[in-house]
Amino acid sequence: MVLRLDGVTKVFGAVRALDGASLEVERGEIFTLLGPSGCGKTTTLRLVAGLEHPDAGEIALRGRVVASVPRRVFVAPHKRNLGMVFQSYAIWPHMNVFENVAYPLRLRGVKRSVVAEKVTRVLDLVGLAGLDERGATLLSGGQMQRLALCRALVYEPDLLLLDEPFSNLDAKLREQMRVELKVLQRRLGVTVLFVTHDQIEALSLSDRIAVMQRGRVEQVGAPRELYERPASAFVRDFLGQTVVLRGVVREPGARDGTITVALDGGLAGSTLRGHAGPAAALAAGAPAHLAIRPENIEVAGDGRSTPEANTLTGTIDALLFVGDRYEARVVLGGEQRILMLLPRAREWHEGQRLQLTFPPQTVSVWPA
Amino acid sequence: MTTATPAVHRRRVPRIDTQAVLCTVVLGIVAFCVVFPVLLVMLQSFQVAPPGQPAKYGLDGWRAAFDEPGLRAALLNTLKVTFVRQLLSLPLAVLIAWLLARTDLPGRRWLEFAFWAAFFLPSFTVTLSWILLLDPEYGLINTSLARLVGTAPFNIYSFWGIVWVHVLTGSLTVKVILLTPAFRHMNASFEEASRVAGASTLRTALRITVPVMAPVILSVLLLGTMVSLQTFEVEQVLGLPFRFFVFSTMIYDLLVTRVPRYDAATALAVVILAAMLPLVLAQQWLTRGRRYTTLTGQFQNQPHRLGRWRAPALALVLALVSIVLGVPVVFALLGTFMKLFGFFHIADPWTLNNWKTVLTDELFLRSLHNTVVLAVGTAVAAVVVHSLIAYIAVRTRYAGRRALDFISWLPFTVPGIILGLALLWLFLGVEMLKPLYGTTTLLIVAGVIAGMPLGVQIIKSGLLQLGSELEEASRIAGASWWATYRRIVLRLMAPTLMAVAMITFVGAARNIGNFALLTTSANRPLSILQIDYIAQRKFEEAVVVACIIMFISLAGALLARLLGLRSGLG
Numbered sequence: 001m002v003l004r005l006d007g008v009t010k011v012f013g014a015v016r017a018l019d020g021a022s023l024e025v026e027r028g029e030i031f032t033l034l035g036p037s038g039c040g041k042t043t044t045l046r047l048v049a050g051l052e053h054p055d056a057g058e059i060a061l062r063g064r065v066v067a068s069v070p071r072r073v074f075v076a077p078h079k080r081n082l083g084m085v086f087q088s089y090a091i092w093p094h095m096n097v098f099e100n101v102a103y104p105l106r107l108r109g110v111k112r113s114v115v116a117e118k119v120t121r122v123l124d125l126v127g128l129a130g131l132d133e134r135g136a137t138l139l140s141g142g143q144m145q146r147l148a149l150c151r152a153l154v155y156e157p158d159l160l161l162l163d164e165p166f167s168n169l170d171a172k173l174r175e176q177m178r179v180e181l182k183v184l185q186r187r188l189g190v191t192v193l194f195v196t197h198d199q200i201e202a203l204s205l206s207d208r209i210a211v212m213q214r215g216r217v218e219q220v221g222a223p224r225e226l227y228e229r230p231a232s233a234f235v236r237d238f239l240g241q242t243v244v245l246r247g248v249v250r251e252p253g254a255r256d257g258t259i260t261v262a263l264d265g266g267l268a269g270s271t272l273r274g275h276a277g278p279a280a281a282l283a284a285g286a287p288a289h290l291a292i293r294p295e296n297i298e299v300a301g302d303g304r305s306t307p308e309a310n311t312l313t314g315t316i317d318a319l320l321f322v323g324d325r326y327e328a329r330v331v332l333g334g335e336q337r338i339l340m341l342l343p344r345a346r347e348w349h350e351g352q353r354l355q356l357t358f359p360p361q362t363v364s365v366w367p368a
Numbered sequence: 369m370t371t372a373t374p375a376v377h378r379r380r381v382p383r384i385d386t387q388a389v390l391c392t393v394v395l396g397i398v399a400f401c402v403v404f405p406v407l408l409v410m411l412q413s414f415q416v417a418p419p420g421q422p423a424k425y426g427l428d429g430w431r432a433a434f435d436e437p438g439l440r441a442a443l444l445n446t447l448k449v450t451f452v453r454q455l456l457s458l459p460l461a462v463l464i465a466w467l468l469a470r471t472d473l474p475g476r477r478w479l480e481f482a483f484w485a486a487f488f489l490p491s492f493t494v495t496l497s498w499i500l501l502l503d504p505e506y507g508l509i510n511t512s513l514a515r516l517v518g519t520a521p522f523n524i525y526s527f528w529g530i531v532w533v534h535v536l537t538g539s540l541t542v543k544v545i546l547l548t549p550a551f552r553h554m555n556a557s558f559e560e561a562s563r564v565a566g567a568s569t570l571r572t573a574l575r576i577t578v579p580v581m582a583p584v585i586l587s588v589l590l591l592g593t594m595v596s597l598q599t600f601e602v603e604q605v606l607g608l609p610f611r612f613f614v615f616s617t618m619i620y621d622l623l624v625t626r627v628p629r630y631d632a633a634t635a636l637a638v639v640i641l642a643a644m645l646p647l648v649l650a651q652q653w654l655t656r657g658r659r660y661t662t663l664t665g666q667f668q669n670q671p672h673r674l675g676r677w678r679a680p681a682l683a684l685v686l687a688l689v690s691i692v693l694g695v696p697v698v699f700a701l702l703g704t705f706m707k708l709f710g711f712f713h714i715a716d717p718w719t720l721n722n723w724k725t726v727l728t729d730e731l732f733l734r735s736l737h738n739t740v741v742l743a744v745g746t747a748v749a750a751v752v753v754h755s756l757i758a759y760i761a762v763r764t765r766y767a768g769r770r771a772l773d774f775i776s777w778l779p780f781t782v783p784g785i786i787l788g789l790a791l792l793w794l795f796l797g798v799e800m801l802k803p804l805y806g807t808t809t810l811l812i813v814a815g816v817i818a819g820m821p822l823g824v825q826i827i828k829s830g831l832l833q834l835g836s837e838l839e840e841a842s843r844i845a846g847a848s849w850w851a852t853y854r855r856i857v858l859r860l861m862a863p864t865l866m867a868v869a870m871i872t873f874v875g876a877a878r879n880i881g882n883f884a885l886l887t888t889s890a891n892r893p894l895s896i897l898q899i900d901y902i903a904q905r906k907f908e909e910a911v912v913v914a915c916i917i918m919f920i921s922l923a924g925a926l927l928a929r930l931l932g933l934r935s936g937l938g
Binding site for chain 1: 851
């Protein structure tokens with residue numbers, strides 16, 4: 001285990017930026033802290049780096065306690081052997097590319113010849129070879145990011161900290177850097193603690209993700225696990241798109257393990273079936289939410305509706321062509337608007353009536 | 369959620385690290401050199417026994433400060449001069465700053481530099497040059513007008529004479545150089561939105577630009593008021609002939625009489641201090657949450673087109689530049705070549721003898737040497753001390769950082785002459801420091817303290833623009849706090865620090881108030897030598913020395929500018 005956080009709390013004035021968080025990061029994995037702004041993910045990173053002092057709890061790096069309130073231990077950031085890439089990259093403008101990367105090595109008393117060799121190797125690794133003498137401020141955004149990465153990797157830190165490193169790049173470059181980072185990490189085997197608010201970044205890069213909210217860790221798991229089996233409504237709604245319909249439980253446990261819910265509002269009179277979400281059992285008559293990912297909703301072939309088929313009727317309200325598919329806003333029962341993804345293969349038009357199937361195994365039922 | 373917070377705080381780890389130790393050492397030294405003298409001044413205001421006799425405590429000094437008509441008049445005069453100065457200079461400064469920063473005024477960069485240079489002119493030199501023009505008897509403007517229309521309307525030895533010189537020396541230029549960068553850095557989209565909405569240039573300036581800048585303008589006004597309450601030389605030269613006293617000159621008068629009235633002088637000083645403190649607090653409150661961000665160049669400020677107002681605006685600014693910069697430089701220089709200072713109408717008024725006399729004077733050469741040592745020493749020491757204070761205040765979580773920040777403002781609240789007196793007591797009172805009396809080291813300490821408010825402020829705003837991630841990256845890369853300070857902070861701040869060095873260099877070269885009571889014949893700098901010449905009625909020699917100080921100052925201004933100081937409150 002590379003990193004362990006145990007009940008770590010950080011208070012800024014009256015705000016608990018981090019509230020008793022516990023985490024474990026394994027060797028060689030990309031571990032991501034994901035959450036909306038203000039959830040405490042950056043605070044966590046800064047606590048690990050030693051840039052903040054915890055108010056409670058304990059932090060250990062490779063089994064060595066680096067910050068502990070009960071044991072009165074605090075190891076200064078420069079003695080933790082971490083690498084970090086900042087959101088602004090923090091490239092020192094008074095040094096050129098080579099000097100920026102060589103700085104951490106020189107601080108460690110590495111011999112001059114070895115410094116040159118290591119810097120060249122790491123610059124080569126990220127495609128900055130030959131730019132040694134370039135002034136650091138003359139680099140493009142993508143180059144600065146690579147340089148920041150070099151500087152953080154050159155001394156082989158125990159843990160690489162990434163603080164929203166892609167947020168200052170444009171969309172195309174961001175995707176490219178994402179792939180590059182993953183390839184590089186797999187090659188070097190370095191352990192990464194990654195902070196982002198971008199779920200696509202988190203899902204595509206991570207081995208494991210911790211979803212955070214209001215200073216607490218909501219759920220930790222592999223990307224697919226979080227996406228397919230969210231443990232809370234917050235995780236469900238934060239990761240990806242979710243269609244939520246309201247209703248009341250009619251039949252809690254049928255033979256096939258499904259729950260039947262009678263819908264409210266404009267959809268009154270319709271029922272849908274789904275399987276139980278992660279929460280406790282739902283009694284008949286309890287208010288409930290039905291949740292389904294838009295990509296799981298199917299458009300039925302003909303216009304006939306039967307309760308067994310688990311279908312609803314809707315009308316396309318707005319149609320957006322986004323390249324590889326259509327995104328549509330569909331009105332159900334006159335008032336409920338949901339997002340749907342429609343294949344490009346067929347023709348669609350606004351005002352078109354659709355018969356929508358909600359496969360029961362993809363619908364989950366949550367207490368309201 | 370918040371109820372559990374105190375428990376968490378109580379268990380905080382007490383950390384003893386090098387940083388905290390260093391911070392405490394800095395705080396201790398600064399407090400000793402700044403707070404202790406101020407406390408001495410307060411204590412001394414209750415010590416009523418004449419010098420040399422056993423201490424006796426009472427309220428006589430305070431009674432005198434409020435009862436004696438002369439002292440009351442000084443209080444009133446100070447308020448009057450301050451109020452009129454600000455009233456006249458602020459609208460003009462706002463107008464000029466707007467013209468320089470937001471319009472297509474031709475040559476605006478050069479004009480801004482002219483105001484910058486004028487700010488560095490020693491007020492003593494400027495005062496002498498205006499005496500040449502506006503002396504009621506022989507002033508050049510007066511004699512010319514007398515020949516043309518038969519009357520000599522101006523008298524520089526008057527309330528309005530004092531106000532005139534003040535507006536030109538301090539009030540206007542300091543506001544322009546502080547406001548112009550602030551106006552320049554204002555987000556242009558405010559104005560653009562107003563223009564798009566259909567407002568004219570003038571309407572936009574009055575309804576959008578000025579209100580948006582109100583906090584900065586107010587903060588500059590407060591600074592200007594503080595500077596006003598401080599001045600000494602102008603009133604000393606122009607006020608004395610018609611017995612017009614303000615706070616600072618009254619204090620000086622009380623100190624240099626045969627039996628110095630330390631009690632009344634210090635009581636007056638405490639009154640000034642009390643008046644200044646709310647101003648300092650208000651100033652700090654106004655600039656408290658300012659976010660300084662590095663310039664990204666993302667929005668390009670399009671200057672307003674002045675159109676047909678371009679020529680009149682240029683004429684106005686040029687006229688002001690020639691008054692604040694041209695007149696003092698030209699006439700101070702002319703004055704040095706006069707056989708009899710101020711007498712243009714005598715036959716063959718010109719001579720080179722003044723320069724010869726001064727440049728060969730043993731006293732002058734020693735003073736020049738003293739000034740060079742003093743100014744260089746002050747500049748070096750100030751950069752170290754001021755940058756440490758600024759760094760601790762801005763970048764650390766040290767518990768005493770706010771106290772340190774506040775203390776760095778204190779020298780601003782104490783009249784220079786009183787600060788000098790307090791340091792005198794401090795250095796004569798503490799056995800270990802006694803040998804320093806009469807040395808240049810003592811003057812360097814005074815110079816560093818006098819320059820502290822401005823120096824710390826400039827470095828602070830530079831640090832805030834730096835972005836803390838550059839330092840954090842260094843910490844994580846393996847550098848200790850001290851190594852980061854040396855290898856990252858100091859290197860990146862080099863231009864700002866050089867600029868502060870130049871400003872303190874100039875400040876030390878021209879400072880009179882702080883040094884007046886601390887100098888002996890051994891450590892006398894040029895700025896005091898010119899005062900001594902005046903006291904001996906050697907005006908011609910005095911103006912030569914004043915001119916030399918002026919050129920040292922202008923060279924410093926130019927250097928600081930070349931080093932890229934664009935500091936302001938923006």
